[in-house]
Amino acid sequence: MDGVYVPKLKVYLSTEQRERLEEIVRNGKSPAKKITHARVLLLSDQDHVEGGRGDAFIGKVLGLHRNTVYRIRARFVRDGEAPALNRKPRLTPPTPPKLDGRGEAHLIQLCCSAPPEGRARWTLSLLAKELVGRKIVTSICIETVNKALKKTNCSLGRPSDSASPKSPAGTSSRGWRKSSTSMRKRRTQTSR
Numbered sequence: 001m002d003g004v005y006v007p008k009l010k011v012y013l014s015t016e017q018r019e020r021l022e023e024i025v026r027n028g029k030s031p032a033k034k035i036t037h038a039r040v041l042l043l044s045d046q047d048h049v050e051g052g053r054g055d056a057f058i059g060k061v062l063g064l065h066r067n068t069v070y071r072i073r074a075r076f077v078r079d080g081e082a083p084a085l086n087r088k089p090r091l092t093p094p095t096p097p098k099l100d101g102r103g104e105a106h107l108i109q110l111c112c113s114a115p116p117e118g119r120a121r122w123t124l125s126l127l128a129k130e131l132v133g134r135k136i137v138t139s140i141c142i143e144t145v146n147k148a149l150k151k152t153n154c155s156l157g158r159p160s161d162s163a164s165p166k167s168p169a170g171t172s173s174r175g176w177r178k179s180s181t182s183m184r185k186r187r188t189q190t191s192r
Contacts, residue, residue, distance in 0.1 A: 009070075009073050009074050010044075011044040011045055011046060011051075011073055011076055011077065012045065012046050012047055013041065013042075013045045013048070018042070018048065020081075021038040021041055021042050022042065024038040024085070025038050025042065033087060034085050036062060036064070037084060037085045038085060040064070040072045040073065041072065041073070041076055041081075041084060041085075043057075043058045043061070043062075044069075044073050044076075055067075055070050098137055098140050098141075099140070099145075103136050104148050104152065106131065106136045107127065107131065107145065107148055107149070108152055110122065110130055110131070111127070124142040124145050124149075125142050127142075127145050128144075128145050131145070
């Protein structure tokens, strides 16, 4: 932006918008970027006594680059308050998942199969090594295997592993019940 004329987009906040932005800054419960963007808009407000500051001043005060300040103001003027405050949601995750549907199906198949010879059951590390050995994935962490198993309700600790969730069966222990007689006895004993 050096040497290039950029028309200044002026921010004019209504009293309701200003109150909302001041509340965001004051309560401190919002994400840090949202609070910073609210501060930028408050300092950019042309109708307020403390507002109408330049990009370089706002950037210096808030520790931002002046281009960032310009983009926040431009987003507010063009798109409105919500897009200027909130981050743009990603359409896709930054890294693709290691296990897709096909990989998860192989993992479940492994869990349901007999464990390797000399082992009583599958462990997370054995499952990870087997997935790499079968060339389903190039490499995988045991935490990724664990998350995939949690997602399918498959537990390695149960004696009969299956990929489908178990139907809720009746428990052997009865629920807690209050006894009105025991409560009365305590009250009478304490009143003496």
